[in-house]
Structure formats: structure tokens, C-alpha cells
Amino acid sequence: MSALKGRQVLTQRGKQVAKLMGRMKLAELMSLPEDEFQRLIQEVENDSLFQKLMLSRIKIIRYKKPPWTKIAQPKMLPLDPAITPSRDTLEVESFLAKKEDLVSTIKKLGVDKFKKYFLDGVAGMTSKEVACECGLPLEIVKKINDFVDKFYLESKLTESVEYNRTSRIYYSTIASIEKDNGHLTIGYFSPEMAKGRYLIDFDRVEKIKKVGIFAKDEARKIDSLLNKLRLINSRKTTIYQVIQNLIEVQCDFLFSGDFKDLKPFTQVSLSRKMEVNPSLISRAINRKAIRTSGGRQVSLKTLFPSEREIRKKFIRELVEEEKNRIQNKSIFKVYSDEEMRIQLREKHGAFISRRSISDCRENLKIPSSFERAYQYQLLLERRPGKSGT
Structure with missing residues (x-):
């Protein structure tokens, strides 16, 4: 192998290692609890070098607030942070x-x-x-x-x-979804999130370095600081995009607050849309919640129900309805799997095969129609007012 070719191979390997290290750092940042992430932002922004880069005469860094976002109304207040380290924002x-x-x-x-x-x-x-x-x-x-x-x-x-x-x-409740003239907006509870991402003028960085405004030790630290800001930007952007996509997909639920309005939505499908690794989405939403416009706190993971979870929920509700109607004597026959299939199609527009109904029912440990009929019969026989009681 020639010396030139050897240098090219080493350069390529160096880039791959750097890329891998960047991914590892991003994964680590995504896994930080919310309060630790906010402290990191505060530490970075309190750094004298950061503040110098924000000066109007230098203006290397500025904020860009994403659309349809704001500071949330103070309906969600944290306990004293000193009392609840690494815990959640609580509704008080x-x-x-x-x-x-x-x-x-x-x-x-x-x-x-x-x-x-x-x-x-x-x-x-x-x-x-x-x-x-x-x-x-x-x-x-x-x-x-x-x-x-x-x-x-x-x-x-x-x-x-x-x-x-x-x-x-x-869970850390990170944002409130609020109604605003028929739109749903994001109200962040953290001022650091509400400010938006950092816009960095990298061309100006190199020019400023040459002018001699910064001391030598400051100039050496600039690249490290900007790398931190890139990572913080990645987490802020990921969280914003996740919530914005949830607003688009789960808008019916966010308006009504009724879990029946949830639509199937997976983290994998969102990761494809955002063109990121699914593990990044998983880390971003872990132990985080939002407050709906009705004041209800909901974990972000709840807003990613699979098709199977939705089906199981429908089946559970249908069996509960069946039980109530049997007890009220508005029906006298339990639903077979085929009848459940027809009802789910008519009520929810859910096209589910009879075999899938049976599979979900067994997974929920719901007995067959024959066994349920026997259980209801025993239940009715024990009710007060029955002869012999």
C-alpha cells in the first residue's frame, strides 16, 4: 500500500471513529433526565465565552424559536428543585x-x-x-x-x-398542548426549551478568530463549546419534532382527551419520517409527559400505541359493554368472536379478522363466549332478589 493510500485509509477511519463518537455523545445526551439537561443548558449559557459569542458586535450565536411554541401558562409548577433532584415537574x-x-x-x-x-x-x-x-x-x-x-x-x-x-x-412533564384559535400549540414549561435552538454563524467564527478578539485559551475552547451547542440543538429539535408529529397524528385525542380517539402510531414509523435512528426517539420520549388542553398529564409513550394495542383496547371495552348489558338484561346472549369482529368494524371502522380477535382476546385473558356465558349465569344467580336467596 502506498503512503498516499495509507493516509487516505487512516483519514477515512478517523472520520468513522469521529462519527461514532458523535453518535455516542448524542445518545448519552438524549438519555439525560430532563432536570439535568436543563442544568446543562444553564451551565453552558452562563459560561462567559457563550455570553461573549452572543454579544451584538460579535453575534455568532442567536436563538431561533420554532413556530407555534411559547412558554406555558404557570399551571404546572415544580416543587422546589432542591427538594426534587432528578424528579418530575408535578401538577400542583x-x-x-x-x-x-x-x-x-x-x-x-x-x-x-x-x-x-x-x-x-x-x-x-x-x-x-x-x-x-x-x-x-x-x-x-x-x-x-x-x-x-x-x-x-x-x-x-x-x-x-x-x-x-x-x-x-x-415522568417529567415537559410541555403543555394548548388550544389557540383552532390550532394546537406547544407551551414549554422550561424557558430554555422555549427560547428555541441555537443558530450558529460558523463562517463568522473563523473570521472572528483571526481578528484577535478572543484570548488564546478562549479561541481553543470555542470549538468545544459549539460542539456542545450542536448536541443540545439535536435534543431540542428532536423533542420539538416528536411533539409536533404527535399533534398532527393524535390531534383528535389532544382536542377531546378521549383515549378512544388515539390512532395507531409507532416510534419506528416516526423515526423513518424524521430520518433518525429509532433508538433516538425512544431515548427522547423516555419518562417524559405532556399536559393536554384538558389539563390531563399523558406520557409520550402512551401516544405511540401500536395497532395491536388499539385492537386490544377495543376488545376490552366491548367485553365490558357486554357484561353491563347482560346484567341490565338489555341483551341475553354473549358476543362470539365473529360478532365482535362485526361490531368493531361498525363502531370503529376497524377491519380485524376473527382469528386476530381470538388471539387478542386470549392475550387479554378474556374467556371464550361459552365460558363468559357460564360466568354471567353464575353472577346473575347470586344477585339479590333471585329465588332461593
Whole structure:
């Protein structure tokens, strides 16, 4: 191999390594909890070099706010950040009006104790023991636990509540979807997100370097700072595009707040549209939520139901309807899989095969029509007013 060819191979490998390193850094940034990401932005923007690059006479960096975005109205307020490190923005509008004394108690309790006994929880420890350790009345401990439980966001379509503290998942509510003259707009709770992405004049960077405005140590740090800004831009842009696409696809649900209006939408299909790796979407939406125009908090993952999840939800609702109608004696015969197939087509326009109905039903552990009929018969026989009771 010639020396020239060898240099070309090494250059190509160097570019590939640099590209891989860039992807790894982006993946790491995408995985940062929301509060840590906001702190990173604040650290970068408080840097004297960043502020110098923002000066009007230099003007290398400026903000570009995306369309249909703004700062959200203060209906979602975080607890004191010192008390809730790496936790979520919580909906406290109604809570603050009635329980200001409890908020004050939590602040007085301090970071360590609040995190240890109420956010993380100590396995096997009773409320009475927690009250003793924290020096609080048992009644107050129960109220704080109720407060924490209240803001546990569900991530499944069934919206079932998990009360197991060790498996509890917390979400950062990053934006509010608000109605504005028939449009849906994005209201960010973070001023850093609402400012938009950084516009960087790279041509001007090289010119400014040559003029000698920057000291040598500053000039060396410029490229590193701009690389950080590129990564921050990538996360901001990804989050914005995800929410904007969700508004387009799930607009019916976002207007109505009715989970029946959710449409099938996968992270993979969105990644193809955005031309990014699916893992990037997964990291971007992990443990993040939005507030709908009706004031409901919904995890972003909930807005990505698969076709199968939608089908299962329809089937579950239909069987629940069947049970109620049997008990009310408005029908006397349970739905067969074929009858369920016809009803789903008529009610929801869902074209599902009988075999798929059966498969989803079994997956939901819903008995066959014959078994359900027998269960309903036993249920009706046990009802008060039945002869022999």
C-alpha cells in the first residue's frame, strides 16, 4: 500500500471513529433526565465565552424559536428543585390552593429525607416508622404519601394504577398542548426549551478568530463549546419534532382527551419520517409527559400505541359493554368472536379478522363466549332478589 493510500485509509477511519463518537455523545445526551439537561443548558449559557459569542458586535450565536411554541401558562409548577433532584415537574395547581402548609412541610423536611422516605421509599418501613424518623405526625406522613401517589403518571392505555412504590415510574412533564384559535400549540414549561435552538454563524467564527478578539485559551475552547451547542440543538429539535408529529397524528385525542380517539402510531414509523435512528426517539420520549388542553398529564409513550394495542383496547371495552348489558338484561346472549369482529368494524371502522380477535382476546385473558356465558349465569344467580336467596 502506498503512503498516499495509507493516509487516505487512516483519514477515512478517523472520520468513522469521529462519527461514532458523535453518535455516542448524542445518545448519552438524549438519555439525560430532563432536570439535568436543563442544568446543562444553564451551565453552558452562563459560561462567559457563550455570553461573549452572543454579544451584538460579535453575534455568532442567536436563538431561533420554532413556530407555534411559547412558554406555558404557570399551571404546572415544580416543587422546589432542591427538594426534587432528578424528579418530575408535578401538577400542583389545585393542590397549592388547598395545601400550602403541606408544601411548606416538605420544604422544611429537606432534600435527603424527602427523597429517601417519600420518593424512593425504604423497603419494609411502615408509615408510622417514617413518621418517627422524620419527626412528623403520622397524619402528615400519610398526606405526603397521598401527594406523591397523586402525581404518579400511568404509561399504559388501561391507565391502571400501580401502588407498588418500588416499581413506580416518574415522568417529567415537559410541555403543555394548548388550544389557540383552532390550532394546537406547544407551551414549554422550561424557558430554555422555549427560547428555541441555537443558530450558529460558523463562517463568522473563523473570521472572528483571526481578528484577535478572543484570548488564546478562549479561541481553543470555542470549538468545544459549539460542539456542545450542536448536541443540545439535536435534543431540542428532536423533542420539538416528536411533539409536533404527535399533534398532527393524535390531534383528535389532544382536542377531546378521549383515549378512544388515539390512532395507531409507532416510534419506528416516526423515526423513518424524521430520518433518525429509532433508538433516538425512544431515548427522547423516555419518562417524559405532556399536559393536554384538558389539563390531563399523558406520557409520550402512551401516544405511540401500536395497532395491536388499539385492537386490544377495543376488545376490552366491548367485553365490558357486554357484561353491563347482560346484567341490565338489555341483551341475553354473549358476543362470539365473529360478532365482535362485526361490531368493531361498525363502531370503529376497524377491519380485524376473527382469528386476530381470538388471539387478542386470549392475550387479554378474556374467556371464550361459552365460558363468559357460564360466568354471567353464575353472577346473575347470586344477585339479590333471585329465588332461593
